[in-house]
Amino acid sequence: MELHIRLHGRKGLADQLYQQLRAGIDSGHLAAGTQLPPSRLLAEQLGVSRKTVAEAYSRLTYDNLLSGVVGRGTFVTPRQPLRSIDTSAIPLASAAALERWQQRATVLSRRQLESPSRYDFIGGASSKAQFPFDQWRSCLNYALRRSQRHPERHFPAQGLPELREAIAHHIAYARGVHCSAADLLVCNGAQQALDLIARVLVEPGCQVAMEDPGYPPARQLFLALGARLQSVPVDDQGLCVEQIADGTRLIYVTPSHQFPLGMPMSEPRRHALLARAAALGALIIEDDYDCEFRYHGPAADALQRLDRHGLVAYVGTFSKTLLPELRLGYAVLPPAVLQAACVAKHLSDWHSPTLLQWALARFLAEGHLNKHIRRCHDIYSARRERILARLGGDLAPWFSAIPASAGFHLSALASPGVDVELLTTLARKVEVGLYSLAPFFSEAAVRPGLLLGFGAIELLDIDPALDRVRDTLQRLG
Incomplete structure (x- = not known):
């Protein structure tokens, strides 16, 4: 990698080089310990004589800004950084918009900044001690080999077909979700799935209903997109459906394990929610974030399984089941929403990391997740x-x-x-x-x-x- 230097004309070259290198050191762009190119190599890159570079290096060494190490090269000398120069920033025309986003910090993000306690009852986190690292490493190696021989550079925004197929089989088996690979969108965690769905449905001023208490990142996301948010209370049967306001366009719920209280939504309440959504023409986001783990009683049907009108977007994640660092999730979307969400995904980040998708597809196919x-x-x-x-x-x-x-x-x-x-x-x-x-x-x-x-x-x-x-x-x- 070449050192960024620009010399002008053919006069005073050594002084120009000295001034630019000194400015880089003073500003911190050339940090302490940075190795500079040998004088011969830098002279070739700049099209000047080696003597010019040697003179600049010599002056910087005399100023105690550079030091030479025999057999290794020339390095920037550690020193106290100069005080930054005061500048008067011009207020941005978008300052109000930036302030609104800065106010969207959530309780969950603040938790992540706290140092963990010796005994921590934090929610939404799984134990890494149980994760099958050897099997995952094998699947990653498979993904690397696959990538090495794959000719394509870009992949479908919707996700790799083999991963979508594997996810469809898994959620049909574990949660009874009715879908095929064609109905799935692979995302960077459930949070991106929520973002993509909301981005194509929510316009400033439109009505969104969600549980209260509820999931703070979803609440902040809807507000950031300009939604008018209705906080709907919950009781021991789940969301109080009869309180959903007229004109609601989107309804966010966690029916299998209400977040954060934990009770499941009753069967009558699920049918009432679907009927209310049908009357409103509203889409329901069903966030099924951790329901692979069930401890007693029969599993209630997912809302998506009960849906007969294409009104439920089913969202899941592997970040909680496997590892938070994985950042892979998915959404099962009705046909009316799928294409628009795929376009939004493409415009957002083209597609989720292909290496992780190949590895996860292999992990699922070999039965490691179950x-x-x-x-x-x-x-x-x-x-x-x-x-x-x-x-x-x-x-x-x-x-x-x-x-x-x-x-x-x-x-x-x-x-x-x-x-x-x-x-x-x-x-x-x-x-x-x-x-x-x-x-x-x-x-x-x-x-x-x-x-x-x-x-x-x-x-x-x-x-x-x-x-x-x-x-x-x-x-x-």
Whole structure:
């Protein structure tokens, strides 16, 4: 890679070179420890004599900006950076739009900036200790070999056919979803699926309904696109369908494992939601984010399976089931939405990473995902049962669990008088990460409680962690 230098004319070349190199060092563009090209090579690149380069290097060395290391070369000398020059920035015409986006930070993004506690009940995170890294590594190697012999440079925005086929088989088997590979769009996680669907349906001022409490990133996404957001309350059967306002264009729900409270939407309520959407001509986004893990009772039908009018977009992800770093998700879209969403995907990032798509297709085809889910099911079930036992035992005076049969988090409502916010602060001081339900409420009255994730905490750590929580509660009286 050539050093960026531009000399003008044929006079004062050594001084020009000295000034440009010094400016680069002073500004930090040539950082401490950067190796400069040998004088002969730089002279050839610039079309000047070696003597010109040697003179500039010599002056910089005299100024203690460069140092030579015998047998290695010439390097920028470590030094205190100069104070930055004050500049008067001109306000951008789009300052108001930028400020609106800056205000979209969510509770979940702030959590990621916090250092993890020794015992962490964070929701939406799985245990890396259970992930089959050897099998995944084999699938990645297959993907690399496939890429090496593949002539194409760009791939379909909708996703690789073999991955869409594998996903269609998986969700038909695990969730009873009616679809084929042609109905699927592969995305960079479920969040991009939500973004693409909303981008092609939501216009400034249009009405969007979602659960309250609900998923903050979805809420912030709809608001950022200019939607008028209706926060619809939930009860023990799920979304209160009769409260969805006239004129609603999009409805976002988590019917299998309501986020964050955890209860499933009842069968009558599911049919009522589909009927209401049909009357409105509204699309339902069904976010089925962690329902591969079910602990008791028969699995309720996905809304998509019950849909007879092409009104449900079914969204899923592998980031929670496998690894958050994977960032691959999918959407099963009705024909009326699919083509527009594929265009939006193409304009956004062309397509999701092909290497990961090939690897995941192989991983699914060889049955590794189903084996991983079966293995994790017993692990998560044991953790869940231990937390429930403690909530029904020595923690019962302060918290009661909300019934939930799926996923890898559960919620517990606080008894009157429990200061949940103070508890979470004090718990962090004894190395326990607890998370309040309050940030997930928007307009509905906050139900004080905790979201207790058990995907990332080991079974043997649950009792020591909850012992510290109990002791903290006892000190609080």
